[in-house]
Amino acid sequence: MTTDTATLPRRRRVDFKDFGILGGLLAIVVYLSLSTTTFLTSQNIVNLLDQAVVIGLLAVGATLCIVSGVFDLSSSATLAVSAIAGVFLTTQFGVVVGFILALAVGAILGTITGTMIVITRVNSFIGSLAISIIYRGVAIVLTGGAILSVTSDQLDAFRVWALPVLDGVSGGTILFAVTAVVLGLVLWGTTFGRRVYAVGGNEEAARLSGVRTPLIHISVFAINGVCAAAAGMVLASRAGSAQPSLGIGMELTAIAAVVIGGTSILGGAGAVWRTVVGVIILTVIGNGFNLLRWDTTYQQVVTGVLILVAVAADSWLSRRSRRSRG
Amino acid sequence: MGKPTTLASTPVLALDGVGKSYNGISVLRGISFEIAPGEIHGLLGENGAGKSTLLKILGGAITADAGAVLFDGVPTRLSSPRDSIAHGVSLISQELALVPQRTVLENVFLGGWANAAGFATPAADRRRFDELCAEVGFDLDPHALVASLPLGKAQQVEILKALARGSRVLCLDEPTAALAEAETEQLLEVLRTLAARGTTIVIVSHFLEEVLGIADRITVLRDGAQIATEDASAHTSDSLVRLMVGREVAALSRTPAPLPDSAPVVLKAEGLTNDRILDVSLEVRRGEILGLAGLVGSGRSETLRALFGADRISAGRVSVSGVPVRRATIRRMIDRGLALVPESRKDEGLVLRRTTAENIALPSLGGRQIGGIVRQGAEASAVDRVVAMVDVRGSVRHVPVGALSGGNQQKALFGKWLVTPPEVFLIDEPTRGVDIGAKVNIHNLILDLAAAGTAVIVVSSELEEVMALSHRILVLRAGRVVAEFPSPADREDIMSAAFL
Numbered sequence A: 001m002t003t004d005t006a007t008l009p010r011r012r013r014v015d016f017k018d019f020g021i022l023g024g025l026l027a028i029v030v031y032l033s034l035s036t037t038t039f040l041t042s043q044n045i046v047n048l049l050d051q052a053v054v055i056g057l058l059a060v061g062a063t064l065c066i067v068s069g070v071f072d073l074s075s076s077a078t079l080a081v082s083a084i085a086g087v088f089l090t091t092q093f094g095v096v097v098g099f100i101l102a103l104a105v106g107a108i109l110g111t112i113t114g115t116m117i118v119i120t121r122v123n124s125f126i127g128s129l130a131i132s133i134i135y136r137g138v139a140i141v142l143t144g145g146a147i148l149s150v151t152s153d154q155l156d157a158f159r160v161w162a163l164p165v166l167d168g169v170s171g172g173t174i175l176f177a178v179t180a181v182v183l184g185l186v187l188w189g190t191t192f193g194r195r196v197y198a199v200g201g202n203e204e205a206a207r208l209s210g211v212r213t214p215l216i217h218i219s220v221f222a223i224n225g226v227c228a229a230a231a232g233m234v235l236a237s238r239a240g241s242a243q244p245s246l247g248i249g250m251e252l253t254a255i256a257a258v259v260i261g262g263t264s265i266l267g268g269a270g271a272v273w274r275t276v277v278g279v280i281i282l283t284v285i286g287n288g289f290n291l292l293r294w295d296t297t298y299q300q301v302v303t304g305v306l307i308l309v310a311v312a313a314d315s316w317l318s319r320r321s322r323r324s325r326g
Numbered sequence B: 001m002g003k004p005t006t007l008a009s010t011p012v013l014a015l016d017g018v019g020k021s022y023n024g025i026s027v028l029r030g031i032s033f034e035i036a037p038g039e040i041h042g043l044l045g046e047n048g049a050g051k052s053t054l055l056k057i058l059g060g061a062i063t064a065d066a067g068a069v070l071f072d073g074v075p076t077r078l079s080s081p082r083d084s085i086a087h088g089v090s091l092i093s094q095e096l097a098l099v100p101q102r103t104v105l106e107n108v109f110l111g112g113w114a115n116a117a118g119f120a121t122p123a124a125d126r127r128r129f130d131e132l133c134a135e136v137g138f139d140l141d142p143h144a145l146v147a148s149l150p151l152g153k154a155q156q157v158e159i160l161k162a163l164a165r166g167s168r169v170l171c172l173d174e175p176t177a178a179l180a181e182a183e184t185e186q187l188l189e190v191l192r193t194l195a196a197r198g199t200t201i202v203i204v205s206h207f208l209e210e211v212l213g214i215a216d217r218i219t220v221l222r223d224g225a226q227i228a229t230e231d232a233s234a235h236t237s238d239s240l241v242r243l244m245v246g247r248e249v250a251a252l253s254r255t256p257a258p259l260p261d262s263a264p265v266v267l268k269a270e271g272l273t274n275d276r277i278l279d280v281s282l283e284v285r286r287g288e289i290l291g292l293a294g295l296v297g298s299g300r301s302e303t304l305r306a307l308f309g310a311d312r313i314s315a316g317r318v319s320v321s322g323v324p325v326r327r328a329t330i331r332r333m334i335d336r337g338l339a340l341v342p343e344s345r346k347d348e349g350l351v352l353r354r355t356t357a358e359n360i361a362l363p364s365l366g367g368r369q370i371g372g373i374v375r376q377g378a379e380a381s382a383v384d385r386v387v388a389m390v391d392v393r394g395s396v397r398h399v400p401v402g403a404l405s406g407g408n409q410q411k412a413l414f415g416k417w418l419v420t421p422p423e424v425f426l427i428d429e430p431t432r433g434v435d436i437g438a439k440v441n442i443h444n445l446i447l448d449l450a451a452a453g454t455a456v457i458v459v460s461s462e463l464e465e466v467m468a469l470s471h472r473i474l475v476l477r478a479g480r481v482v483a484e485f486p487s488p489a490d491r492e493d494i495m496s497a498a499f500l
Helices: A011-035 A042-067 A075-093 A095-120 A124-143 A155-161 A171-189 A191-201 A203-208 A213-239 A250-261 A272-291 A297-325 B051-059 B081-086 B104-108 B122-136 B151-164 B181-196 B208-214 B237-245 B300-307 B330-335 B345-349 B356-367 B376-390 B406-415 B436-451 B463-469 B491-499
Strands: A164-166 B013-022 B025-035 B040-044 B066-071 B074-076 B089-092 B169-173 B200-204 B217-222 B225-231 B265-273 B280-285 B289-294 B315-320 B338-341 B424-428 B455-459 B472-477 B480-486
Touching: A011 A272, A042 A075, A042 A171, A042 A191, A042 A213, A042 A250, A042 A272, A075 A095, A075 A124, A075 A213, A075 A250, A095 A124, A095 A155, A095 A213, A155 A171, A155 A213, A164 A171, A171 A191, A171 A213, A171 A272, A191 A203, A191 A213, A191 B356, A203 A213, A203 B345, A250 A272, A250 A297, A272 A297, B013 B051, B025 B051, B025 B066, B025 B217, B040 B051, B040 B181, B040 B208, B040 B237, B051 B081, B051 B089, B051 B169, B051 B200, B081 B089, B089 B151, B104 B122, B104 B151, B122 B151, B122 B181, B151 B181, B169 B181, B181 B200, B181 B208, B208 B237, B217 B237, B225 B237, B237 B491, B265 B300, B265 B455, B280 B300, B280 B455, B280 B480, B289 B300, B289 B436, B289 B463, B289 B491, B300 B338, B300 B424, B300 B455, B330 B338, B345 B406, B356 B376, B356 B406, B376 B406, B376 B436, B406 B436, B424 B436, B436 B455, B436 B463, B455 B463, B463 B491, B472 B491, B480 B491
Parallel strands: B025 B225, B040 B200, B040 B217, B089 B169, B169 B200, B289 B455, B289 B472, B338 B424, B424 B455
Antiparallel strands: B013 B025, B013 B066, B066 B074, B217 B225, B265 B280, B265 B315, B472 B480
């Protein structure tokens, strides 16, 4: 039974959620600016942004997955395999072609992950966990467990993602910014993005509206694969090499950043800009602990609490809105 | 109204003026009858007559807001399933409350296992289990997993569970709906045995012959009111149908526009078959409204889903405007001009977290894009046009559609398919859970669409709705089309076809 009462929008609540996360970031920034002399220096900001790049790329890809209602725990393994392939292909075909082919490898791995999950219909969390173990195995097989390096004459060009290119800002930072803007626009303004939200919000309703839901899921895994490969190439670029244990565990930090930003783990709601804010919060907290010379052990405690608060707020808000529906 | 027959013994359970309303809409009122120990009491009525509500009140799942429930003559407040269990009432729903991955023995004593200081003592449970089985004549393997049992046996586990916690009153909601004939016979035999040893049974069933064969007395509900409580032996199926129907058909303000003889067939289905429907054939013409009537579970919704390509069919074919559709998928059907308003707007219809505008735009997204980018202006005007047509009230762009009222949600659900009006509109439960104002709007909308040439198939549990909207009515029973009536049809004839 329903009535026509209680339908008035509660804009303030929604706005609180929107601004809550930005306000949180602002508060941390203001506090660090006042309590340290080093935080608000251009060098620190440039470093900070560079530190956000790898998790940022993974988190932006994870945002599309989570909004569409799936988790991809294979992204850091995809990162490692793509980076290894990228380094090898760079030695064969040069820096530019190597980078592009690395992204292609990421896309293929993501497509495989997505296809397996769609076909077997296993829960994406467990399915992608299993696939991540396979990919890590593949990474070890490919390298024989060793570190793979680019040739010394390629090193300067290869390190473009690690070095300052524009007013001290690193190539990686620009790569992240471009990726975030592009995927943000994809999610916000394309028919594909609309379908991603619909599938994540109610898969059956989307299917009955003519959305090919398996295709949407495979696509977000593929996009996440490309993001993971880009993150892998940034890591490889910093070291001039790649190895099988690259990026282990980073997929979880990425998911944490998505959640802190306020994207719903239930699917169907969220945005790329939120994830960018979440990534920056995580990075600034790490940076703050260093600058204030606090014991970095507590950084983990703070991060954990932050994730809990974000998830609790999400489930509280979605319960509230369900109740107001009557 | 009802004339309660007097009982020889003290009633174990008595209802005195029990009523329930939601938001001021009464769904049950003035229910008064008594049930003797060991009596089998049949509860009958159409879809929505209030049978399930009454059972849920007895089971403590919902609380009555008028009248009293008396156990052994003592007024009792039932405010949770726990209360009901404490008074010896067990409600057995169609969805069994068992843990399929655990054994029969564990399920029978679910939550109340014999134990010593917290450690389970299964031997004690086993003794009690054997006693209970012997008493009621069940042959159950205590170590079998419930998941491995056929439904009939699983029901026996549920019954044993009720007896194990000392239930004196068993309430069964459509216990035979999903059972095969042999299993049904077995269950009815079990119920007779239980009644003979003093357990009181309240049974809701759509199968009238079945109820007449087992019940001592019956109560008929209609629109939430008690119509009769009488001895079952005084009745036949026909007399029960008359009691259940017996209402003046409320006249709708409008009737469907007359259908010209020349109207071409738009949708034709031949021999549609899958695991829920059998050999369903139908056709609907341009501008025609075809009603599908039948009981819950008769295959009405499944027929619509099969037509729409949402459920696979194992045999049969669908043609749209004379052209057969090969390997029907939802996309292909939408491209051919079909649209489906599904039964549950919450589970199948709307993405509740997204806005009304996004929901309305979803099925037609592909038509308003350049290189995959949404043309926001075209979308806004399409949405505005549809919102005006279906009259959604409330913020369309800033609030999730889930925050709107049921009536507005339902209008948004219709709106999804009206950006370009469909050739064939399949509508499952057009007005479930909406207020009367929205209901009239939606009825008028359906009549207008048909008058403009859309072929409509409408399914509703409310027979009035089907009768008022349709040019022609098909009745389904157990997955088959069993009768066809031109409109205006006789209510009693339709009910007879659906029930018997």
